[in-house]
Amino acid sequence: xxxxxxxxxxxxxxxxxxxxxxxxxxxxxxxxxxxxxxxxxxxxxxxxxxxxxxxxxxxxxxxxxxxxxxxxxxxxxxxxxxxxxxxxxxxxxxxxxxxxxxxxxxxxxxxxxxxxxxxxxxxxxxxxxxxxxxxxxxxxxxxxxxxxxxxxxxxxxxxxxxxxxxxxxxxxxxxxxxxxxxxxxxxxxxxxxxxxxxxxxxxxxxxxxxxxxxxxxxxxxxxxxxxxxxxxxxxxxxxxxxxxxxxxxxxxxxxxxxxxxxxxxx
Amino acid sequence: xxxxxxxxxxxxxxxxxxxxxxxxxxxxxxxxxxxxxxxxxxxxxxxxxxxxxxxxxxxxxxxxxxxxxxxxxxxxxxxxxxxxxxxxxxxxxxxxxxxxxxxxxxxxxxxxxxxxxxxxxxxxxxxxxxxxxxxxxxxxxxxxxxxxxxxxxxxxxxxxxxxxxxxxxxxxxxxxxxxxxxxxxxxxxxxxxxxxxxxxxxxxxxxxxxxxxxxxxxxxxxxxxxxxxxxxxxxxxxxxxxxxxxxxxxxxxxxxxxxxxxxxxxxxxxxxxxxxxxxxxxxxxxxxxxxxxxxxxxxxxxxxxxxxx
Numbered sequence: 001x002x003x004x005x006x007x008x009x010x011x012x013x014x015x016x017x018x019x020x021x022x023x024x025x026x027x028x029x030x031x032x033x034x035x036x037x038x039x040x041x042x043x044x045x046x047x048x049x050x051x052x053x054x055x056x057x058x059x060x061x062x063x064x065x066x067x068x069x070x071x072x073x074x075x076x077x078x079x080x081x082x083x084x085x086x087x088x089x090x091x092x093x094x095x096x097x098x099x100x101x102x103x104x105x106x107x108x109x110x111x112x113x114x115x116x117x118x119x120x121x122x123x124x125x126x127x128x129x130x131x132x133x134x135x136x137x138x139x140x141x142x143x144x145x146x147x148x149x150x151x152x153x154x155x156x157x158x159x160x161x162x163x164x165x166x167x168x169x170x171x172x173x174x175x176x177x178x179x180x181x182x183x184x185x186x187x188x189x190x191x192x193x194x195x196x197x198x199x200x201x202x203x204x205x206x207x208x209x210x211x212x213x214x215x216x217x218x219x220x221x222x223x224x225x226x227x228x229x230x231x232x233x234x235x236x237x238x239x240x241x242x243x244x245x246x247x248x249x250x251x252x253x254x255x256x257x258x259x260x261x262x263x264x265x266x
Numbered sequence: 267x268x269x270x271x272x273x274x275x276x277x278x279x280x281x282x283x284x285x286x287x288x289x290x291x292x293x294x295x296x297x298x299x300x301x302x303x304x305x306x307x308x309x310x311x312x313x314x315x316x317x318x319x320x321x322x323x324x325x326x327x328x329x330x331x332x333x334x335x336x337x338x339x340x341x342x343x344x345x346x347x348x349x350x351x352x353x354x355x356x357x358x359x360x361x362x363x364x365x366x367x368x369x370x371x372x373x374x375x376x377x378x379x380x381x382x383x384x385x386x387x388x389x390x391x392x393x394x395x396x397x398x399x400x401x402x403x404x405x406x407x408x409x410x411x412x413x414x415x416x417x418x419x420x421x422x423x424x425x426x427x428x429x430x431x432x433x434x435x436x437x438x439x440x441x442x443x444x445x446x447x448x449x450x451x452x453x454x455x456x457x458x459x460x461x462x463x464x465x466x467x468x469x470x471x472x473x474x475x476x477x478x479x480x481x482x483x484x485x486x487x488x489x490x491x492x493x494x495x496x497x498x499x500x501x502x503x504x505x506x507x508x509x510x511x512x513x514x515x516x517x518x519x520x521x522x523x524x525x526x527x528x529x530x531x532x533x534x535x536x537x538x539x540x541x542x543x544x545x546x547x548x549x550x551x552x553x554x555x556x557x558x559x560x561x562x563x564x565x566x567x568x569x570x571x572x573x574x575x
Contacts, residue, residue, distance in 0.1 A: 114513060237401070
């Protein structure tokens with residue numbers, strides 16, 4: 001009976017941890033199989049332990065090239081989407097103007113549209129324009145779908161900002177430019193950073209829209225997709241594991257630094 | 267991600283702008299908006315118009331296409347591919363329900379029970395986002411492999427007998443069956459459910475639970491009458507963020523399914539990139555878009571949180 005009572009009290013915790021396990025199970029498998037030495041072309045069955053793939057992560061032709069291409073695209077897409085999106089967010093929160101409703105729905109629609117629909121329509125446009133599919137069409141598409149996410153992230157932050165802080169800055173004789181750089185921007189920074197991070201992750205990982213608009217250019221997700229058909233090298237698991245570790249460690253590091261800062265201030 | 271939940275209460279944005287803008291000109295907002303909005307108009311709205319016109323064209327790749335207002339394409343596409351449409355809706359709905367059932371306890375755990383573990387669990391929920399989702403989806407091939415431990419366990423428990431009878435799996439395998447596709451969809455979009463749920467749960471004042479308890483509500487009643495209704499915004503936006511991308515997805519159906527589990531996304535992709543039948547592909551994606559818009563509108567009306575989106 002004691003067990004049943006215990007179970008009932010901790011039901012939520014147990015169910016929650018099981019879900020967490022479900023979420024992390026593929027990552028565990030990816031990590032374990034990065035140490036596999038597969039027999040055939042496919043890395044789906046465990047054969048024997050080996051660190052070969054970790055010693056030679058770029059040993060597969062084309063993979064690291066696609067990885068660096070994806071990083072470049074994600075970098076420029078983040079830059080573009082963050083700049084355009086932050087401007088829109090400020091305009092939406094700080095000003096009242098005509099066509100606000102229309103602008104709001106134009107921002108919302110790309111997030112509520114299945115990716116495949118956007119991907120297909122963009123391809124129709126590019127085909128009609130006779131555009132050469134490749135780096136630039138991918139970049140244009142990525143900026144387009146990251147934009148809305150940046151706007152929402154920045155908007156949330158700017159909205160919770162106290163306008164009195166800016167008024168105070170002006171009372172202290174700060175000019176408009178100074179106010180913006182010294183007061184507005186630092187307060188909005190976490191929102192902008194969140195939007196940029198989201199844009200980077202979305203762009204780096206996007207497959208569906210890229211698949212339609214890449215032509216013969218191969219980004220990292222497209223390389224993985226191709227390898228699922230032709231045979232998956234172990235190095236893919238190495239990259240997957242490394243990305244997971246980098247993500248966890250960088251978030252942990254930023255938290256530690258953040259904690260230290262708040263302590264210093266206090 | 268948490269985007270839909272961040273939506274403002276409708277009147278909030280007006281407050282800071284009540285005072286006439288100081289120092290800044292009247293055109294400033296338009297200059298701020300111009301580049302971004304132009305980008306969206308040219309690369310989001312204009313393509314939709316192009317696609318609309320493509321869907322009513324006839325012709326062939328060699329001779330070129332002409333707009334002939336051939337609406338029959340829609341009818342033909344629908345009558346040929348209605349099973350794939352039906353499947354997309356069914357799989358996406360199943361995945362959404364599963365995400366809600368699986369995601370709620372975890373969101374609740376992070377919001378109310380995790381204590382000092384909260385940040386760590388949060389990181390573990392978000393970090394998989396940074397590992398390519400294709401790599402993680404491929405890992406499900408290993409997990410659900412024929413004769414693997416998962417399939418073995420399900421077999422011993424006679425779960426597969428039941429699911430096979432229901433038509434969700436076939437024989438003693440899970441890969442290449444609807445169950446595998448739904449499992450993959452659930453997995454892929456689970457964080458999109460957890461994050462909005464968490465952000466709406468986190469806003470609930472813990473004292474409300476105590477108050478309900480003081481009024482002799484049992485834990486189940488507290489959940490039913492207080493917690494769940496207050497988390498409705500999260501439930502609604504989580505459902506949308508899961509259902510919409512799941513209905514248009516073709517990666518899971520391709521990697522984990524078979525030709526019998528093709529969804530409408532697979533058809534659109536095939537028509538566009540392999541068959542090169544652009545009018546049919548355009549018509550199909552318009553039908554998908556319309557179907558989703560209708561369902562979303564009905565759903566938002568029903569759940570009574572119109573100001574959410």
